[in-house]
Amino acid sequence: xxxxxxxxxxxxxxxxxxxxxxxxxxxxxxxxxxxxxxxxxxxxxxxxxxxxxxxxxxxxxxxxxxxxxxxxxxxxxxxxxxxxxxxxxxxxxxxxxxxxxxxxxxxxxxxxxxxxxxxxxxxxxxxxxxxxxxxxxxxxxxxxxxxxxxxxxxxxxxxxxxxxxxxxxxxxxxxxxxxxxxxxxxxxxxxxxxxxxxxxxxxxxxxxxxxxxxxxxxxxxxxxxxxxxxxxxxxxxxxxxxxxxxxxxxxxxxxxxxxxxxxxxxxxxxxxxxxxxxxxxxxxxxxxxxxxxxxxxxxxxxxxxxxxxxxxxxxxxxxxxxxxxxxxxxxxxxxxxxxxxxxxxxxxxxxxxxxxxxxxxxxxxxxxxxxxxxxxxxxxxxxxxxxxxxxxxxxxxxxxxxxxxxxxxxxxxxxxxxxxxxxxxxxxxxxxxxxxxxxxxxxxxxxxxxxxxxxxxxxxxxxxxxxxxxxxxx
Amino acid sequence: xxxxxxxxxxxxxxxxxxxxxxxxxxxxxxxxxxxxxxxxxxxxxxxxxxxxxxxxxxxxxxxxxxxxxxxxxxxxxxxxxxxxxxxxxxxxxxxxxxxxxxxxxxxxxxxxxxxxxxxxxxxxxxxxxxxxxxxxxxxxxxxxxxxxxxxxxxxxxxxxxxxxxxxxxxxxxxxxxxxxxxxxxxxxxxxxxxxxxxxxxxxxxxxxxxxxxxxxxxxxxxxxxxxxxxxxxxxxxxxxxxxxxxxxxxxxxxxxxxxxxxxxxxxxxxxxxxxxxxxxxxxxxxxxxxxxxxxxxxxxxxxxxxxxxxxxxxxxxxxxxxxxxxxxxxxxxxxxxxxxxxxxxxxxxxxxxxxxxxxxxxxxxxxxxxxxxxxxxxxxxxxxxxxxxxxxxx
Numbered sequence: 001x002x003x004x005x006x007x008x009x010x011x012x013x014x015x016x017x018x019x020x021x022x023x024x025x026x027x028x029x030x031x032x033x034x035x036x037x038x039x040x041x042x043x044x045x046x047x048x049x050x051x052x053x054x055x056x057x058x059x060x061x062x063x064x065x066x067x068x069x070x071x072x073x074x075x076x077x078x079x080x081x082x083x084x085x086x087x088x089x090x091x092x093x094x095x096x097x098x099x100x101x102x103x104x105x106x107x108x109x110x111x112x113x114x115x116x117x118x119x120x121x122x123x124x125x126x127x128x129x130x131x132x133x134x135x136x137x138x139x140x141x142x143x144x145x146x147x148x149x150x151x152x153x154x155x156x157x158x159x160x161x162x163x164x165x166x167x168x169x170x171x172x173x174x175x176x177x178x179x180x181x182x183x184x185x186x187x188x189x190x191x192x193x194x195x196x197x198x199x200x201x202x203x204x205x206x207x208x209x210x211x212x213x214x215x216x217x218x219x220x221x222x223x224x225x226x227x228x229x230x231x232x233x234x235x236x237x238x239x240x241x242x243x244x245x246x247x248x249x250x251x252x253x254x255x256x257x258x259x260x261x262x263x264x265x266x267x268x269x270x271x272x273x274x275x276x277x278x279x280x281x282x283x284x285x286x287x288x289x290x291x292x293x294x295x296x297x298x299x300x301x302x303x304x305x306x307x308x309x310x311x312x313x314x315x316x317x318x319x320x321x322x323x324x325x326x327x328x329x330x331x332x333x334x335x336x337x338x339x340x341x342x343x344x345x346x347x348x349x350x351x352x353x354x355x356x357x358x359x360x361x362x363x364x365x366x367x368x369x370x371x372x373x374x375x376x377x378x379x380x381x382x383x384x385x386x387x388x389x390x391x392x393x394x395x396x397x398x399x400x401x402x403x404x405x406x407x408x409x410x411x412x413x414x415x416x417x418x419x420x421x422x423x424x425x426x427x428x429x430x431x432x433x434x435x436x437x438x439x440x441x442x443x444x445x446x447x448x449x450x451x452x453x454x455x456x457x458x459x460x461x462x463x464x465x466x467x468x469x470x471x472x473x474x
Numbered sequence: 475x476x477x478x479x480x481x482x483x484x485x486x487x488x489x490x491x492x493x494x495x496x497x498x499x500x501x502x503x504x505x506x507x508x509x510x511x512x513x514x515x516x517x518x519x520x521x522x523x524x525x526x527x528x529x530x531x532x533x534x535x536x537x538x539x540x541x542x543x544x545x546x547x548x549x550x551x552x553x554x555x556x557x558x559x560x561x562x563x564x565x566x567x568x569x570x571x572x573x574x575x576x577x578x579x580x581x582x583x584x585x586x587x588x589x590x591x592x593x594x595x596x597x598x599x600x601x602x603x604x605x606x607x608x609x610x611x612x613x614x615x616x617x618x619x620x621x622x623x624x625x626x627x628x629x630x631x632x633x634x635x636x637x638x639x640x641x642x643x644x645x646x647x648x649x650x651x652x653x654x655x656x657x658x659x660x661x662x663x664x665x666x667x668x669x670x671x672x673x674x675x676x677x678x679x680x681x682x683x684x685x686x687x688x689x690x691x692x693x694x695x696x697x698x699x700x701x702x703x704x705x706x707x708x709x710x711x712x713x714x715x716x717x718x719x720x721x722x723x724x725x726x727x728x729x730x731x732x733x734x735x736x737x738x739x740x741x742x743x744x745x746x747x748x749x750x751x752x753x754x755x756x757x758x759x760x761x762x763x764x765x766x767x768x769x770x771x772x773x774x775x776x777x778x779x780x781x782x783x784x785x786x787x788x789x790x791x792x793x794x795x796x797x798x799x800x801x802x803x804x805x806x807x808x809x810x811x812x813x814x815x816x817x818x819x820x821x822x823x824x825x826x827x828x829x830x831x832x833x834x835x836x837x838x839x840x841x842x843x844x845x846x847x848x849x850x851x852x853x854x855x856x857x858x859x860x861x862x863x864x865x866x867x868x
Contacts, residue, residue, distance in 0.1 A: 044723040046503075046607040047495045047513055049640050079719055079767075083558055090722030138739075140727065172515055268766035270715060273612030275641050300623055 001198040001235065003229045007158035009191060011171065013150050014127065014187040015059045016179055021126050021148035022050030022275075034132070035057050041459050042146040049274050057100065059180050059280060061123050061288045063150055064101030066174050075100045077124075077272040082265055085140050086129035093412050094125035094151075096269045098277070108166045109301065114140065114165050118155040125149050128441040132331045134295040150180075156193065156204070164192070168216055169310055169434060173300040173317045177290065187232025190221035191222060205230065208239035210248050210255055222248040226255050264297035296369040298322065305338035312344050319358055328365035334372045346386055350393050365394050378459050407455070417466055420445055420453045425470065443471065486571035487531035488523055488629070489564045492548070493540055493576040494616065495605040496520055496530055497538050498833055503607040504548035507721075507750030508730040517605025518640070519574055519616050519633040528563040531570050531839045534560040538752050539717065541579045541610050541823060542817055543809055545586040547752055550790030557809040559585025560672045565619045566591050572629045573619040579713055579821065580803075580828025581702045583840040586619055587803035590843065592860065593619045594626045597850045599644035601630075602637030609717040611642070620678035622864055623841065623857045627651040630853070643731040648746065649851065655858040658691030660797040662846075662859065665699045668827060669771035673757040676843075680802055683863060686799075690862035694800065700828050702789050709829035711774050717755075719760030724750060757818040795851040798859055801827055803845045842867070 019026060023041035031037045041048035057075075064071050098431050104119030129145040131138050152171070172188065177183040181188070195205035210226060213219050226246070232238045245261040259265075279307040284411040303313045306357050316323040322343060329339045347361055371392070375385035380403055387408060391397045403409060425432060428449060450463055490496055493503045493512035502508035520530060521599070526625045531581035544559040545551075552559065557564075560587040575582040577595035586593035595617040606616055618629045630651045639645045664684060669677055684694040690864040726732035726746030732743030751759070765774035792799070804824055812820070813837045827845060831838035837853050841860035 045513070046501070046508070046511075046723070047517065047605040049604055049608070051639060052640050081722060081727060083722065085725075085727045085739060088723060088728060090725060091719055183571065212716060217643075266768045268719075268768075268771075269764055270719070271779075272769070273610075273642070273716065274608075387706060421778070 003196050003231050004199045004201070005159055005223070006156045006159075006161075006195045006197065006204060007164055007223065009152075009158065009167070009193070010191040011154075012189045013063075013152065013171070013175060013181045014184065015056055015148040015150060016181050017053060017055045017059065019053055019055075020057050020146040021053050022146055023048070026149050026244075027168075027448055028143035031143040034139070034143065035141055038142045042088070042091075043142050050093060050121070050272075051187055052275060052278065054259070056124055057280070058288050058291075059148075060100045060150050061285070062281065063152070063175065063180050063291050064122050065289060065292050066102065066178060066180075067101070067104035067106050067122070067152070069104035069119055069122060070284060072098055072100050072102065074098060074277055075124075075274045075280065076277045078269045081268045081467065084128070086131050086142075086145070088142060088145060092126060093130065093272055093275070095123035097271070099123035106167065106170065107295075108163055108170065108389075109304065110160075110163055110166050112160075112162075116156070117157040117163075117167060117184035118122045118294035120153040120155050120254065122150050122152050126149060127149060128211055140286045153165070156195075160218055161227075164223060165216055165220060169218070170300065174312055176314075177300070177317045189214050190219050192219060192226075194223060194226050194230070196227055196234065198234075198319045198436060205234070207243055208241070208255075209245045211258065212244055218248055220251050222255060224266070225253055229302065230254070245278060247254075255297075279348045281454070299327075303340075307411070308337055308340045310382065312340050312464055315344055315358065316340070322358060322361060325365055325368065327359070329369045329372065332365065332369040334369055334376075338376075339368070339372060342368065342389070344430070346389055347393065350390050353393065361393075363389075363392055367399050374399070374403065378461075379403075380408050381459055414462065414466065417450070417454070417463060418470075421466060421470055424449045424453060425474075433470065436474070443467070444470075475652055485527040487569075488831075489531050489534045489561050489570040489573035490517075490783045491540075491561050491573065491575040492518060492533050492536045492580075493607045493657075494520065494574050495607070496533065499533060501533070501607060502550065502730075503540070503753070504536040504550065505736040505750065505808075506543070506549040506725075506731050507724040507747070507749075508607070509549075511730045517574075517616070519636045520605065522576075522633050523629070525690075526673035527570075528632075529667075531564075534573060534575075536560070536575070537581060538755050539721065539758075540581050541717070541754050541758055541821065542581060542590060542592065544707070546809075546811065547754055547814060547817065548771070549752065553811060555811050557811065558589050559620050560813055562586045562589035562593070564592050565589070565621060571620070574629075574667070575619060576614055577618055577832070577838075578610050578614040579619045579709075579832065580718075580825050581637055582617060582619070583805050583838060583845065584824065584827050586840040586841050588808060589618055591621055592623060592626055594630065594839045594853065594857070595752055595831055595838045596630065596634065596835045598741050599642055600634045600646070600649055600851075602633075602640045602643050604637055604639040604643075608671065608722050610713040610832070611720070612718055613835065615832075615835075623653040623839075623861045627653050630657065646713060650854040651857055652854040653861040655800060655854055657855075657859050657862045659689070659693070659812040660691075660859065661693045661695075661795065662683055662687060662798045662800050663699070663792070663796045664696040665702065666799045667699060668801045669696070670700055671826060673776055674808045675807045676802045676805060677690075678710050679807065679843050680800060681840055683769075683801060686766065686842075686863040687859060689866050692862070695754065699725075699792060701785055701800075702830055704781055705785045705833050706822070706826040706829040708778035708785070709833040710761075710773075710825065711778040712782070713832070714758045714762035715766045715775055716762070718759045718766070718796075721751070727749070729838065736762065753814045754817040754821075761818070770777060782833055785830065789830065789834055789836065790849065797848065797852070798856050799847040801845045801847065803827055809841070826866050832856070 025037045025039050054062045076098040081091045099121040102123035108115045127141040127147040172183045192210045195207040196408040197205040210222050233241045245258045289324040330336045388399045431442045494517045495501045497516040535548040537547040544557045546557045564570050601616045604850040618626050620626045634649050635647045731750040736742040839856040846856045
């Protein structure tokens with residue numbers, strides 16, 4: 001039987017704010033030691049009251065706008081009760097009844113076509129702390145406590161692990177470009193709800209939830225494992241599927257049951273009376289809309305369509321100046337994928353040799369486009385192009401003038417090349433002999449000798465052609 | 475009172491309830507669970523008073539988390555035969571000029587009434603809740619004990635007004651606490667249903683007070699208002715739920731009491747809390763936990779939120795016809811010691827007089843052993859009414 005996998009996601013994203021969600025402590029990224037960024041409020045001491053960080057609301061709304069959500073004009077906070085040592089108040093402040101964004105939609109481009117995924121809601125909440133286990137003791141670190149998160153809940157609209165990864169990568173690039181989140185390792189965590197049903201069936205199968213996975217790789221592996229487990233259970237009756245929460249074990253690549261529906265905790269949600277309802281009026285919403293970087297989502301898609309790799313898109317989206325450089329160069333007629341290679345491989349390589357980073361890139365779009373065009377048109381070869389680029393980056397020279405001054409022009413008269421090659425042939429009688437005896441490598445040696453004579457400037461294709469012709473004659 | 479040294483005063487001394495933080499001085503809300511907890515900062519009200527030149531004279535005992543009748547069940551206080559409340563008593567004895575207390579379920583108002591001093595529970599949001607050991611955030615308010623209405627005005631003028639550290643604090647910087655507005659022609663109602671819940675002495679007290687008001691030209695009439703019982707039930711549900719939630723943080727992990735014996739985290743929680751809370755708090759935790767549970771939420775907590783809205787509307791309607799409501803504060807004129815296992819029911823019963831002010835956030839003034847309720851921000855009317863009665867008594 002053929003099966004269809006049905007997946008819904010809950011994605012927690014750590015917001016990029018200077019301070020925590022309800023107090024003025026800095027985020028945990030600033031912390032050097034455990035409990036560095038902690039105050040009476042985020043460590044649960046009595047007497048302190050939560051005060052809303054406005055920036056959190058604005059980032060959550062921006063995320064909602066990027067995911068085509070309806071923005072709630074009236075939004076409230078609720079308390080979720082459970083005991084755990086990393087949760088200092090024994091409740092988490094979150095949103096249950098009036099989340100900040102609802103009913104969104106995101107369109108994914110996958111190898112199979114496109115998929116629309118509906119966003120059920122986005123809500124704001126605070127993160128918990130961290131436990132460090134040392135021998136028999138457990139230590140509590142509250143640096144991460146009350147760091148602002150948004151949780152993005154989708155409808156069960158994914159049908160494969162691939163779609164899930166495309167979605168997560170899309171969120172990641174959107175949120176980075178929008179300044180919503182750095183989306184670093186651990187700053188994006190997922191709960192995966194998964195069920196399996198016979199293809200064509202309308203009814204959902206038994207659903208399990210795999211909790212709290214922090215890497216895309218783990219998410220992908222967990223989905224594959226869990227879907228297979230469900231299919232085996234249905235097909236071969238290997239086990240009875242029950243609605244339950246599971247955890248993914250990275251080492252074994254398997255999921256394990258944590259708790260089922262009956263033993264599921266009752267979180268006793270109720271409204272938080274310390275936080276007044278937040279009213280988002282037209283004026284505020286317009287301000288947030290105006291500040292939203294609109295193009296980025298589409299930009300990532302454009303790059304994707306141009307064949308630029310996810311890793312490269314990531315680097316581009318994360319560096320506004322660099323993506324602008326690429327766009328400008330493309331506007332001047334260069335191929336996007338090729339130009340991305342020039343920037344993210346060649347420029348980065350040269351910068352790195354000088355102990356610099358991508359952010360230090362200073363080349364103008366004019367200079368870069370000039371170099372790329374010289375190479376594309378065959379006026380200079382790739383290696384010379386890199387040499388020119390290096391000079392531009394390190395010494396700030398003019399690429400065209402530098403090319404001429406250093407004789408890097410690839411358009412060498414063929415008669416000159418032929419003359420050089422005759423000399424090389426005369427000087428390398430042994431290599432010619434070897435070639436005649438069938439040693440292919442000898443051709444390479446002859447080619448290299450010619451290039452050395454020409455100081456690596458000539459168009460390699462022309463040299464190869466002449467070399468082939470000459471070898472046929474002997 | 476646990477005395478501690480503070481700045482030299484030129485304005486007078488203030489006692490601070492154990493539910494209110496004073497930097498560096500143990501604050502335990504009368505509970506063993508917070509034994510040894512020394513706050514890193516003072517409550518906003520304490521700060522403002524100190525800046526204005528008042529001396530914090532010391533901390534006064536409260537019943538654990540302010541849940542009892544008048545403060546009889548503090549882990550730190552000796553058992554009393556006649557129940558009075560420490561802060562109210564300190565004011566009554568002239569030890570301090572005024573005292574700060576948190577009105578969460580009427581204990582402060584009852585204590586003031588029994589000790590013969592005044593207590594104002596101000597309109598919700600007018601005094602910062604920053605630095606109080608919070609239990610029922612949606613209805614608790616920091617209030618003032620003083621010998622008379624002028625003492626209340628003096629302190630309220632200092633402590634009331636916006637505080638950005640409290641998200642529920644209203645934006646106004648100043649409020650009117652006049653005690654000498656003209657009261658002639660003001661209309662006050664007595665609630666028949668509440669009078670029926672009071673004993674004879676108490677009813678007499680209320681009627682005598684009404685006569686004093688009449689003497690000042692106030693129109694007082696008894697009417698029937700069907701609201702106080704349901705308001706009380708709703709508040710007990712909300713209050714216990716919020717308290718259950720707010721005391722969850724006292725788990726032995728971070729500060730306060732920790733059980734000596736435990737084998738794992740669950741035992742640490744259970745043993746610490748078993749030892750740390752008294753019977754009444756445990757009853758409140760159980761009750762509050764129950765009304766929030768999935769199966770009961772809609773019928774209990776959800777419904778109470780609706781009742782809160784309905785009562786607020788009904789009370790507003792009543793206040794279109796009257797300037798204040800005159801009620802008893804307690805069903806009787808004195809309380810004697812009793813066993814804690816009866817406390818939950820007893821407090822529930824007695825709160826019928828006080829709960830409405832917590833539920834809907836309106837001001838309530840205890841003075842001369844009776845209570846005056848008014849609409850939001852009508853403190854000056856209540857203080858002036860009581861002022862006229864006080865002057866009549868002199």
